[in-house]
Structure formats: C-alpha cells, structure tokens
Amino acid sequence: MAALTAVIDSREQADWLASLRLDPLEEDRADIRHAMLSSLLVTLLGAKRISPQQFLDDLPWRETPPPPPPASPATLRRKIDAVMTMLGGKR
DSSP, rough: OOHHHHHHHHHHHHHHHHHHHHHHOHHHHHHHHHHHHHHHHHTTTOOOOHHHHHHTTTGGOOOOOOOOOOOHHHHHHHHHHHHHHHOOOOO
8 A cells, every 4th residue: 555655646536446446347246256266276285174255344335334323313303204294194
C-alpha cells in the first residue's frame, strides 16, 4: 500500500476503488474460484484450515458496507403511516 500511496494520492485511490466496485476488471467468480483453490492448497500443505472467505476478505473491492442499524418501532410506524397516506388509506 505504501508503494501505491507514493505513486497516486488518496483521492485517485478512492476513484479506482469506486470504479472497480462498479465494473471489476475481471469476473467476480474468478475471485471466488481463486479463494477456493487457495484454501484447498493451504489445507493440503498442512496449515490450519482456512476458509475461502478469509481470502476474499482481504480484497478491497469485495468490501461490503455494514448494515444499517435497525429502525425503532416509532420510525417504522411513521413510515407505514406515510405510505398509507400516499395510498389514500386510513392510519
């Protein structure tokens, strides 16, 4: 990462990561196949069992944002009321 930072600034890095998320350079399944093969190879060589997911977790373009926090009952009620009003129903 230090070598990359020496060549391009953080804004350009962010642009590249955003671009890769929208249009990966290669197919997504190639990452999964590679992770499965790597997991098998590491296990066969006698290391502790490592799941394919552990290999995928290290890829920056496979990061997923954390889920939003659950809405409170009052928030859900307001949303339901707003939809019912839009549809002309009773609250």
